[in-house]
Structure formats: structure tokens, C-alpha cells
Amino acid sequence: MPTMLTDVFRGHPIHLPHSHQPDFTSLRELPDSYTWTPKDDLLFAAAPSPRATGENIPLIDLNNPDAASQIGHACRTWGAFQIANHGVPLELLEGIEFLTGSLFRLPVQRKLKAARSETGVSGYGVARIASFFNKQMWSEGFTISGSPLNDFRKLWPKLHLNYCDIVEEYEEHMQKLASKLMWLALNSLGVSEEDIKWARLNSDYNWAQAALQLNHYPVCPQPDRAMGLAAHTDSSLLTILYQNNTAGLQLFRDDIGWVTVPPVPGSLVVNVGDLFHILSNGLFKSVLHRARVNQTRSRLSVAFLWGPQSDTKISPVPKLVSPFESPLYRSVTWTEYLRTKATHFNKALSMIRNHREE
Numbered sequence: 001m002p003t004m005l006t007d008v009f010r011g012h013p014i015h016l017p018h019s020h021q022p023d024f025t026s027l028r029e030l031p032d033s034y035t036w037t038p039k040d041d042l043l044f045a046a047a048p049s050p051r052a053t054g055e056n057i058p059l060i061d062l063n064n065p066d067a068a069s070q071i072g073h074a075c076r077t078w079g080a081f082q083i084a085n086h087g088v089p090l091e092l093l094e095g096i097e098f099l100t101g102s103l104f105r106l107p108v109q110r111k112l113k114a115a116r117s118e119t120g121v122s123g124y125g126v127a128r129i130a131s132f133f134n135k136q137m138w139s140e141g142f143t144i145s146g147s148p149l150n151d152f153r154k155l156w157p158k159l160h161l162n163y164c165d166i167v168e169e170y171e172e173h174m175q176k177l178a179s180k181l182m183w184l185a186l187n188s189l190g191v192s193e194e195d196i197k198w199a200r201l202n203s204d205y206n207w208a209q210a211a212l213q214l215n216h217y218p219v220c221p222q223p224d225r226a227m228g229l230a231a232h233t234d235s236s237l238l239t240i241l242y243q244n245n246t247a248g249l250q251l252f253r254d255d256i257g258w259v260t261v262p263p264v265p266g267s268l269v270v271n272v273g274d275l276f277h278i279l280s281n282g283l284f285k286s287v288l289h290r291a292r293v294n295q296t297r298s299r300l301s302v303a304f305l306w307g308p309q310s311d312t313k314i315s316p317v318p319k320l321v322s323p324f325e326s327p328l329y330r331s332v333t334w335t336e337y338l339r340t341k342a343t344h345f346n347k348a349l350s351m352i353r354n355h356r357e358e
């Protein structure tokens with residue numbers, strides 16, 4: 001029986017150094033445990049000004065007939081892009097932002113009633129990657145995988161059903177959009193459903209699973225020395241991210257450094273995840289990204305991490321592998337990959353790389 005996403009860390013407990021946050025609002029100065037230096041994250045300050053190069057993440061209009069090739073180009077160069085005219089109703093984006101804000105405004109004791117367990121995926125807590133860093137991140141998160149009903153009942157004893165409806169509708173739209181984006185990107189490489197066995201075998205969205213990550217970055221007294229969410233790549237095929245109207249998301253490009261993704265009202269950010277990197281045999285780059293914080297405005301984001309069903313093995317599409325070379329990566333399920341990442345974090349992708357004979 002394949003492991004569902006909700007059970008992926010069963011038997012793989014995560015011992016987070018700090019189980020819950022301080023009262024962010026009462027702090028005038030950054031405690032030492034929240035003060036980051038380049039020692040805590042090698043790329044902390046690696047940032048020649050993006051203005052120096054004028055480079056910006058592409059904003060792609062999905063109604064543009066050229067969208068597929070623009071998406072393909074963005075996946076190869078940035079590993080990310082923003083989209084407009086994506087078909088997700090504005091009211092739904094406002095609804096998920098409202099839900100996220102309401103959740104994090106709850107008293108901490110209430111939020112902790114729905115705390116994520118050491119072996120669980122869903123619930124309230126710090127990001128799983130926190131265990132890899134000596135310093136704490138200036139954020140709180142809530143992960144939803146499977147039905148949020150039990151957790152939401154603890155958070156909102158009266159209103160939980162309304163909030164569950166919003167999540168369900170949001171996830172439905174995201175599923176469809178993620179699948180559409182994946183095929184547009186693959187089509188740009190000449191790959192169709194015929195070329196991928198698991199896509200051929202499973203109709204529609206039967207082959208997909210997802211996690212919804214709600215993030216809150218409170219106002220911070222010393223943002224230059226704090227870190228909202230440390231640099232990471234997502235394990236997904238694709239991640240679709242909604243951010244409120246406060247900047248903070250940054251992408252890393254080897255040739256430029258950190259580039260801030262400006263919030264564009266109504267648009268969504270799309271990140272290439274590690275599994276898409278593998279599927280495309282490294283042609284699409286999973287993007288290293290992080291979230292910085294702000295002295296005057298709190299920030300919210302909602303990441304929809306989308307991947308294949310548990311028993312689906314992801315491997316490079318044969319069409320994208322030269323007949324004279326072996327595939328760059330071994331095949332892996334999402335579960336196997338998440339467990340590798342839980343132990344090896346940002347080295348996970350290189351751990352499943354095939355090493356070519358020189």
C-alpha cells in the first residue's frame with residue numbers, strides 16, 4: 001500500500017529545536033536566536049542589487065497564444081514566473097487570504113490546539129526545514145494535507161465548515177491550474193501525455209496530490225537581520241504561490257543573486273519544484289527561494305505544493321535524455337523524495353543524481 005502524503009513522515013519524526021513562537025508583537029529588538037548572519041546561511045547576503053541588471057521574473061499572460069513557449073523559457077532560466085489571467089476568481093484569492101489572516105490572528109493557545117505533530121504533515125508550527133538551521137525564522141505556518149476538517153474544528157469551533165469550503169474550492173482551482181501549467185511547460189519541450197507513462201495511465205487529476213502551506217511573516221523590528229523562511233527549493237512538481245500585497249519572496253539566480261518578486265495584484269507566482277527538475281532531466285530548474293520580512297507590514301502567503309500520487313515514480317522523460325547518455329536522475333516517488341529531503345535538505349536533489357562516467 002503506497003504511503004499517502006499525510007503519512008509520509010510517520011516513522012520519521014522531526015525534532016524541531018523550538019516548538020512554538022514567542023509573542024512576535026511584543027518584541028522591540030530581535031532576540032539573538034532570531035538574528036541571522038552569513039554563518040547561519042551561506043547565501044544570506046549574496047545579493048548584488050537586482051536593479052543593477054534590470055532583471056525581473058517574467059509575468060506571463062495565460063491568454064497570450066505564446067504562453068507555452070514563455071513558460072518553457074521561464075522554467076529554463078528562472079525556474080519561476082508570475083501569471084495573470086489564470087482563471088482563479090479574485091474572490092477566491094481574497095477568500096484564502098482572509099482565511100489565512102484569520103487563522104494567524106487567533107490567540108497562540110488556540111493555534112497550538114492544532115499544532116503539527118512530530119510525525120505529521122498537517123497543522124500549525126514552524127517550517128519543517130527549521131531543524132536544519134541554528135537560528136529561528138520570523139514566521140509561523142500552517143500546513144494542510146488531506147481534509148482540514150479536524151484541525152479547523154479546533155481553530156474555529158463554529159465557523160470551521162465555511163473555512164473548509166474555501167480550502168476545497170481553492171485546491172480544486174489550483175489542481176486544474178497546476179496541471180495546465182505543467183503541460184504547457186512540457187509541450188514547449190515537445191513532450192505530450194503520450195510520452196509519460198503515469199500520465200497516460202491515469203486519467204485527469206487522479207495522479208495528483210498536494211499540500212497547502214499557509215505562511216505568516218509578522219512585522220519585524222530588525223528585518224535586515226531576520227529571516228522569514230530560509231532558502232530552499234520545493235519538493236513539488238510545481239508550486240503555485242499567492243502572496244498578499246507585501247513584498248518578501250526572493251529567488252536566487254547564480255548570475256544575479258537574490259531577486260525580489262514584486263507582488264502584482266491578482267497574479268500568482270509559479271515555482272518549478274525538484275520533481276519537475278527531475279522529470280525534465282534538469283532542463284527546468286527548481287528555484288532556490290526564501291522569504292524576507294518587513295518592518296512596517298506583515299506578510300501572508302499561500303503555497304500550493306503539487307505533486308504526483310504516492311506510488312508514481314518520477315524519472316526523466318526519455319524524450320529529453322540524449323540517446324548517448326544516461327538520465328541525469330534516478331527515479332523516485334514523492335514520498336521517497338520527501339524523506340530524502342527530510343534528512344539531507346538542499347542536498348536531496350544531488351543525492352539522487354546519476355553520476356556519469358567521465
Ligand SMILES: C=C1C[C@]23C[C@@]1(O)CC[C@H]2[C@@]12CCC[C@@](C)(C(=O)O1)[C@H]2[C@@H]3C(=O)O
Pocket residue numbers: 005121127128129130143210211213232233234235236303305338341
Ligand atoms: C509536501 C510537503 C512539501 C513540504 C513538506 C510537506 O510535507 C508539507 C509542507 C511543504 C513545505 C512548505 C514550506 C517549505 C518546505 C521546504 C517545508 O519545510 O515545508 C516545503 C516542503 C517541501 O517542499 O519539501
Ligand SMILES: O=C(O)CCC(=O)C(=O)O
Pocket residue numbers: 213215229234241243248249250289290291300301303
Ligand atoms: O512566503 C513566500 O513567499 C514563500 C513561501 C514558500 O516558499 C513555501 O511555502 O514553500
Ligand SMILES: [Fe+2]
Pocket residue numbers: 232233234239289303
Ligand atoms: Fe517554498
